Amino acid sequence: MAQEQTTDALKQQLRSAFDDMIQSFQEARDAIDNPALYPPPANERNLAEGYRYLLGFMLSGIERTLADPLYPRFRRAIQTTNRATIDNADAVYLMAEIDGNHSYRVRGKAADTRHWRGETPADGITAPQYVIFELSSGYAGDSGKLSEMQPGTRINTSTLDSSELLVADDGSFDILIAPEKPANYSGNFMLSKRTSRDVEHVGRYLTCRELFHDWANQDVMDLEILRIGCENEVKPPLSAREAAEHLREVGRIARNQVHFWNAFNAITLETYGQVPGGISEKMGMDRPFMPVNDMNPPNALGLATGGGQSSNIYAGGTYLLDDNEALIIETKTVIEPAFIGFHLANLWGESLDFESYPSNINGHLMESDPDGYRRWVVCHRDPGIANWVSTTGLPHGYTSMRWTYPTPPPKEHWPTLKVEKVAFEDIRKKLPHARTVSEQERADQRLIRHRHVQRRYRQY
Known part of the structure; x- marks a missing residue:
């Protein structure tokens, strides 16, 4: 009987979390047609694309919430199904959630990279025109409020672009990400903790933008990211408590992102x-x-x-x-x-x-x-x-x-x-x-x- 009562309680907790997620989706939906939430002028195309826009943030919320910073992987932060924030149509936006208190290694491989160094590439497939890695302590729009843009609220703890990236002759490279740079280390490095305005910021979101000029011949890179030492730890299974938190977080992200960017477009960008x-x-x-x-x-x-x-x-x-x-x-x-x-x-x-x-x-x-x-x-x-x-x-x-x-x-x-x-x-x-x-x-x-x-x- 006790086991049945526990199971019934878990069912109710998860149902309640799911209902909370749906309520947040409803609040996100309000930003599509409620004038108080700064949507574009209402007409058939703006309304139709507004609902697609909302679905994109729902998708983004799911992918971000289910990511694990201790076992990260690169994924497309923006793609054809969830474009937003006046995105660059010549870019692929990649992101991996990390915990900057730990150390990580990124390994990558690109096609011909000679143009990164001002040289003329050979004919055929080449690397993207330009690549930049940026490690940020926060994610724009997550609070749902424009006040998050106050200076010092979030920073880039480190950046590294293709003009500085050390690349082997075969196009391979690796990047160490860590809270401190090891003594005598001379390879590609990104700092994951930095103090700014007397506040310690921890890198949470590693983004990679790959920008393309020659759409016929430039191609994306191969990338992987692993937390150093992850091979010695077994990832625990999902608990009911974590599942409930995930459901609420998916809704929160979708709701806050739509509300923030509507206000950003109307108030910040005028x-x-x-x-x-x-x-x-x-x-x-x-x-x-x-x-x-x-x-x-x-x-x-x-x-x-x-x-x-x-x-x-x-x-x-x-x-x-x-x-x-x-x-x-x-x-x-x-x-x-x-x-x-x-x-x-x-x-x-x-x-x-x-x-x-x-x-x-x-x-x-x-x-x-x-x-x-x-x-x-x-x-x-x-x-x-x-x-x-x-x-x-x-x-x-x-x-x-x-x-x-x-x-x-x-x-x-x-x-x-x-x-x-x-x-x-x-x-x-x-x-x-x-x-x-x-x-x-x-x-x-x-x-x-x-x-x-x-x-x-x-x-x-």
Whole structure:
């Protein structure tokens, strides 16, 4: 009888935890259509994509919750089924949860890496254009509140990118992650504990971004991560208490992430207009930080504005176009970056479909003009020229530019940026050197995209 009573009590505890998870999902769902929670303007596409966005955070919540920092593995933090946070359409985002009080070893192998050192690679498959590992003490959005962006709340305890990574001739490498660097150690190393503002921060989330330029020939790396000494310990089975905690945590992550990023987009980024005391006012701007049919000046914002790659210079804005309008985005780089990409996203922050549409064009996929400028044209219809960035028919969305610099250039050498709205019929007048692109070439480009996306996000 006692055993039956214990079992009945466990059943009820787990049912209660499951109900709590569902309640959190309901609260997350409210952010899709409740104006008080800052969703994008309600229309059929925004609502439909909002529910997909919610499912993505539910998936992310499950994967993150079931991860074990003592027995970590790399997984895709962002993929085609859970895009968010105005993600980079040229990137694969990998993450492994760790406990920075312990030591870990990452082992990897990449194809030809000579371009990481400024050399010319051989023909054939090569490593990603650029790779960066970052170890953070926190995960943006988990509190559900914008107050988490206060300086010092979370930090990167360490970063390591492909410009510094020691790689063997066969493309293999390893990285030691530990609270302290061993004496006389000279290999790749990432510190997992660091004190900042008199607060000790412990690394919890190891991320790896692999950025791609040549979608036809650059491929993802092989990676593994093991806690040092894990082979001497047996992982205990799951308990009912832990299962109940997992259920509640899945719901909490989904709820808080959706609430946070809605508020981040509306208040921090000022996507729908200036906010009193907001970032544009602090920067002395007379328009929203994310201006309409324009972009903010190149900036190096990072963890203080919700995260982002530490070696990037960013610029962003929104487009709002009808069928007879287009944007021409123009940039020039005094110092050539390791990576440059221009991307579009919907107002939930999901990158637009980059498999079937050219909704992003990076520095390799585009064609520069004779004067040394790079120019993209954003519009709904195909103008029949190179460097067309498709809105996929979405009238209102985000524009985003990324320039990656392993060594930050002096500010006077930062990229220039100019945005101009033009009539669709005037595109060719504004871009007289733009090459005409045939329908067959567009189809060939789409096939490269389909194949690359399958390779980048393969699960086997």
